[in-house]
Amino acid sequence: IQYDAGDYDVIVVGAGHAGSEAALASARMGNKTMLITINVDMVAFMPCNPSLGGPAKGTVVREIDALGGEMGRNIDKTYIQMRMLNTGKGPAVRALRAQADKHAYHRAMKQTIEEQPNLTLRQGIVDSLIVEDGVCKGIVTYTGAKYSAKSVVVCAGTAARGRIIIGELRYSSGPNNSQPALKLSKNLEDLGFDLKRFKTGTPPRVNGRTIDFSETEEQPGDPEVNHFSYETPDEDYIPVKDQLSCWLTYTNETTHQIIRDNLDRAPMFTGVIEGVGPRYCPSIEDKIVRFADKNRHQVFLEPEGRDTNEYYCDSLSTSLPEEVQQKMLHSVEGLHHAEMMRPGYAIEYDVVAPYQLKPTFETKLVKNLYTAGQTNGTSGYEEAAGQGLYAGINAALRAQGKDQFTLKRDEAYIGVLADDLVTKGTNEPYRLLTSRAEYRLLLRNDNADFRLTEKGHDLGLISDERYNKFLDKKKAVMDELARLAKIRIKPSDEVNEFVEEHGDKPLKDGILASIFLRRPYVNYQTLLQFIEPAPKPLGRRVIEQVEIRTKYAGYIKKAEQNVARMKKMEAKKIPEDIDYEAIDSLATEARQKLEKIRPQTVAQASRISGVNPSDVAILGVYIQQGHIAKINSEDK
Amino acid sequence: IQYDAGDYDVIVVGAGHAGSEAALASARMGNKTMLITINVDMVAFMPCNPSLGGPAKGTVVREIDALGGEMGRNIDKTYIQMRMLNTGKGPAVRALRAQADKHAYHRAMKQTIEEQPNLTLRQGIVDSLIVEDGVCKGIVTYTGAKYSAKSVVVCAGTAARGRIIIGELRYSSGPNNSQPALKLSKNLEDLGFDLKRFKTGTPPRVNGRTIDFSETEEQPGDPEVNHFSYETPDEDYIPVKDQLSCWLTYTNETTHQIIRDNLDRAPMFTGVIEGVGPRYCPSIEDKIVRFADKNRHQVFLEPEGRDTNEYYCDSLSTSLPEEVQQKMLHSVEGLHHAEMMRPGYAIEYDVVAPYQLKPTFETKLVKNLYTAGQTNGTSGYEEAAGQGLYAGINAALRAQGKDQFTLKRDEAYIGVLADDLVTKGTNEPYRLLTSRAEYRLLLRNDNADFRLTEKGHDLGLISDERYNKFLDKKKAVMDELARLAKIRIKPSDEVNEFVEEHGDKPLKDGILASIFLRRPYVNYQTLLQFIEPAPKPLGRRVIEQVEIRTKYAGYIKKAEQNVARMKKMEAKKIPEDIDYEAIDSLATEARQKLEKIRPQTVAQASRISGVNPSDVAILGVYIQQGHIAKINSEDK
Numbered sequence A, B: 001i002q003y004d005a006g007d008y009d010v011i012v013v014g015a016g017h018a019g020s021e022a023a024l025a026s027a028r029m030g031n032k033t034m035l036i037t038i039n040v041d042m043v044a045f046m047p048c049n050p051s052l053g054g055p056a057k058g059t060v061v062r063e064i065d066a067l068g069g070e071m072g073r074n075i076d077k078t079y080i081q082m083r084m085l086n087t088g089k090g091p092a093v094r095a096l097r098a099q100a101d102k103h104a105y106h107r108a109m110k111q112t113i114e115e116q117p118n119l120t121l122r123q124g125i126v127d128s129l130i131v132e133d134g135v136c137k138g139i140v141t142y143t144g145a146k147y148s149a150k151s152v153v154v155c156a157g158t159a160a161r162g163r164i165i166i167g168e169l170r171y172s173s174g175p176n177n178s179q180p181a182l183k184l185s186k187n188l189e190d191l192g193f194d195l196k197r198f199k200t201g202t203p204p205r206v207n208g209r210t211i212d213f214s215e216t217e218e219q220p221g222d223p224e225v226n227h228f229s230y231e232t233p234d235e236d237y238i239p240v241k242d243q244l245s246c247w248l249t250y251t252n253e254t255t256h257q258i259i260r261d262n263l264d265r266a267p268m269f270t271g272v273i274e275g276v277g278p279r280y281c282p283s284i285e286d287k288i289v290r291f292a293d294k295n296r297h298q299v300f301l302e303p304e305g306r307d308t309n310e311y312y313c314d315s316l317s318t319s320l321p322e323e324v325q326q327k328m329l330h331s332v333e334g335l336h337h338a339e340m341m342r343p344g345y346a347i348e349y350d351v352v353a354p355y356q357l358k359p360t361f362e363t364k365l366v367k368n369l370y371t372a373g374q375t376n377g378t379s380g381y382e383e384a385a386g387q388g389l390y391a392g393i394n395a396a397l398r399a400q401g402k403d404q405f406t407l408k409r410d411e412a413y414i415g416v417l418a419d420d421l422v423t424k425g426t427n428e429p430y431r432l433l434t435s436r437a438e439y440r441l442l443l444r445n446d447n448a449d450f451r452l453t454e455k456g457h458d459l460g461l462i463s464d465e466r467y468n469k470f471l472d473k474k475k476a477v478m479d480e481l482a483r484l485a486k487i488r489i490k491p492s493d494e495v496n497e498f499v500e501e502h503g504d505k506p507l508k509d510g511i512l513a514s515i516f517l518r519r520p521y522v523n524y525q526t527l528l529q530f531i532e533p534a535p536k537p538l539g540r541r542v543i544e545q546v547e548i549r550t551k552y553a554g555y556i557k558k559a560e561q562n563v564a565r566m567k568k569m570e571a572k573k574i575p576e577d578i579d580y581e582a583i584d585s586l587a588t589e590a591r592q593k594l595e596k597i598r599p600q601t602v603a604q605a606s607r608i609s610g611v612n613p614s615d616v617a618i619l620g621v622y623i624q625q626g627h628i629a630k631i632n633s634e635d636k
């Protein structure tokens, strides 16, 4: 028995990491929004590693924050350890990483959602979408509730026809033994969507009371203050002594032998699992097989929260039988007597193959329907949250009849992710890596605010107050860069002593402060020994920008030139109604791929695998010759 | 594929309120114990009201604490509001009640369990028991893990073949949409157990942001300090300003009309639900029908925790369709615009009819197998925890080859509960009420320590330190009672002025302090105006005892005389192998009932409904005449 249960502007299905961001963004942009999810006790739940950030992923969290999303603020409220990774390397790969109090993270996000005006959080299972004439008009739940909406975002995650596998055991289930969503997938198939089957896995958890930490290496947090959100004040940083440590141990030959002896009981090798697994978070059995010559693998033991003794055994993701998992654990230093509290497991789930999406994450098949997160074939909380924010913004704009929003590859990792998905598709759970970004020196952890705060403000997701603070910071950085480019340091005894101390030749002529700062052994503080300080004292985040922008100026400039070249190609829009059959000279593979993906710009076309430079040239000429009617502006 | 996964002394199945107590008690008594449960994120979870205590139930929590159980300590760590109910009434019905931070309660209990030496907490589903020659030897889980044990306690709660019902919607599920246990019930049936189908329900939850509290009445916590555990220091009490309030509102004629209009969609009226529901926590539809003349019912809006906006709508337990629930809510003052976050639902589940249990909660059918909690046909967290502790103690004693432990009806509400269950059975979810206890003036909230600390100490569950503290308190109480019984208050002007102020006649002769204290307008503090203080200053808990024991001395004495009479009957043991067929003069009904329940004492026999005083007399004579072989001491 169905009944009319209410009207919303935007409905978001699934309150995982993607859905939480989507719903918050939509509500904050002024839309009456509903977030409906199978169990409100699982809002923004982390079924796998209790941590956020790291290379590329950490930068995504910063980007989400700069656009006005929630993940950064939420982890800053609930982390138990904070570390900046790769501090010895260049700024492009520096990455913030936080250990989360898993349940506190969930609770904080849930409460933020509960308190958000315009937003209704509701428990329920969406069984189907209401689609009329190719346009999504709402949803229907398992209790027969029909909700109408101007746009809908589906973020179903691993619950979509989820199936858990532990050795020979298999059962229908969402993550962490939650209820799966069984009917929505069928409905999507009926609507004509091409669904794929992916899988992912999680390691066992052990009781910390039974770990011998003396056999492991301690990995404490950082004394240096860092947060994910640009809003979190430095004073809020948790002193290292109050942070929790992680602990490093290793697998060994015994572990590997145990696994090899049981490969015939490993579901992925026996073919029980049809889903495709993540290449970049492989199971331990996968690693043992693929890297047969490695005689050990790192295992980080990570606390799951402040009020639990559960430890996550990073890198031991597995779907081997429970019995084998237990043996495997006991073979590892520090874990010889460890009690396994929960076995690891693999989960198989449905994915909407992302070639079916526009660059806005609207589906090509059904107007006003968006998908985001694990549903789009990715893996990872940050990837999900970034997509959720992105899709939520577009669903919100659509509900308001406004132009859509996209991020380019040079603007954000989120842009790289979106473009990769819709342009290249993915045959396995997609994970962000710094190597996926061609402009990684532009997409840094430190400058997400420079890249995105203005966009967030334009969208109504960043307050005027925060925006003005950002403008102040920007001005301070620009002013100081300009000042340093004018101050000349004279070759005084003082300078030359310092220079020689660092094995460099003494200055003969004066040198511009901005040039001097590029030297590896000079930082902003040492510079101040030789020049006047700025008229107003500079904050450490301003100094950080001044240093990075000065030291890497050459590389950054080169990257920007590349971007400019690419921009020209991006400007070449491909008309929505282009008929690839009509372009004779295209290679067959290129034609097929172009037909499948239907890129929106020549630049996007050039990134499709199978579309060669010659095809791109032909396409460009064809469009320039005026074979185009007009550009559909709504979907730019 | 089954495999040997380990040996334990005691295995507890299900980490709800019963299982948590059972496992902790067993481990603390020195047994290697495993607690295995479907999802460790549900340990000691409260699927219904986020509160503990109240009449009878609150006293059970005190009893659990006095015996060395955990519930009292745990709620003292995690309450958000504390109130002593019925303070205007006699001490027999005074009852402490706490509002719990539901998730914090779970987390605190989980961590206590994780940290308990001897105790392994493990996620898994028990599919069957290992039973050989009528003796339980262990369990088998869904992953094929075989664990052996000397005794096993099953506390499966509402997950046992759980089925959720919301209007026309039904699906297999444990509480709060968790995984149900499907196979264990079947196994119990195969072993010959008689299972019954019960049901219970829970109300919808609403978002506090959408409640208009100005239309409701505030119910703040108590300024007066009280805790559940005898161990919690007074200093730990949360000041009222930091406690959270509950809010009182009422249903009205519109609400009732909405419900009446939809009774044809109420599963319990349409016969969809076969399970028997709780008489004392009826659904709102049930109340509207049963109390058709009442034009309103109280609805308490109770916060579910500190870090959530969810409110529990007490008294609106329902399995009506979601649509009707929403309408019903909106008809209530304060809830006109309330957003329902989760619908209420009913759940049906399996119960081991408790006539199949011995007074120790060991099953009659399978030796070394115990059952406790909702599985035994009760309802309520406190009832479950009390039983869990009781069964856990007995399973632990059995594993150690020691004599079993029981509590009598005059010793504890837990004793009343146990005796009611095994003697009378229950045809509906059994709930403790003060009216179930014939000696309620003995089973007070204030004196659980006097009744049970010694037993807890004997069992090894109360530390020497705590026991000695208790002995000190006891001595202080006894000394002061003795002192007051000797001090004579002279009829001074001062006393007589005071007495006359309270409308009483002036004293002519002296009066014993202990007699004077019985007067309603005299309390211990006023007494001190007229007599010397005790040689050592007395704590408030000592004074409380002195007052209650003095003021209610008459009633208490009478109750104790009744107990003494009953004790004689309790002493008349019925031999295990008695043949009721051989006692000709028994009435047929009595013979059948005695055969079914197989009581262990004549007193127990006398409490079986259908066994009349004449039957009891016949039975007594029969036993005294020496028709008995010997008493099996192990099962006393």
Ligand SMILES: Cc1cc2nc3c(=O)[nH]c(=O)nc-3n(C[C@H](O)[C@H](O)[C@H](O)COP(=O)(O)OP(=O)(O)OC[C@H]3O[C@@H](n4cnc5c(N)ncnc54)[C@H](O)[C@@H]3O)c2cc1C
Pocket (backbone or CB within 6 Å): A013, A014, A015, A016, A017, A018, A019, A036, A037, A038, A039, A042, A043, A045, A046, A047, A048, A049, A124, A125, A126, A127, A155, A156, A157, A158, A159, A160, A174, A175, A176, A178, A181, A184, A200, A201, A202, A281, A317, A345, A346, A347, A372, A373, A374, A375, A378, A379, A380, A381, A384, A385
């Ligand atoms: C076992 C396991 C192991 C993992 N391992 C890794 C790993 O090693 N590395 C890694 O990067 N990532 C891993 N992940 C993935 C990570 O959990 C996800 O990437 C991330 O949670 C995705 O966020 P999401 O919002 O897309 O989906 P989810 O977090 O899954 O959230 C989806 C939500 O939608 C709800 N929902 C689904 N369908 C419906 C419906 N029809 N109606 C209403 N609500 C619905 C679900 O209940 C759920 O709450 C793992 C996940 C699991 C379960």
Ligand SMILES: Cc1cc2nc3c(=O)[nH]c(=O)nc-3n(C[C@H](O)[C@H](O)[C@H](O)COP(=O)(O)OP(=O)(O)OC[C@H]3O[C@@H](n4cnc5c(N)ncnc54)[C@H](O)[C@@H]3O)c2cc1C
Pocket (backbone or CB within 6 Å): B013, B014, B015, B016, B017, B018, B019, B036, B037, B038, B039, B042, B043, B045, B046, B047, B048, B049, B124, B125, B126, B127, B155, B156, B157, B158, B159, B160, B174, B175, B176, B178, B181, B184, B200, B201, B202, B281, B317, B345, B346, B347, B372, B373, B374, B375, B378, B379, B380, B381, B384, B385
């Ligand atoms: C919807 C609902 C409404 C309720 N309403 C009320 C009410 O109004 N008043 C009231 O007094 N009480 C109510 N209750 C009852 C209250 O929740 C229970 O009385 C109390 O939780 C019982 O505790 P327990 O330990 O016996 O069982 P539970 O708390 O149910 O715990 C049982 C545990 O055992 C686990 N388990 C079950 N089978 C297996 C297995 N085979 N293997 C491993 N683990 C297993 C389960 O997962 C669960 O964690 C309600 C319960 C529910 C679900």
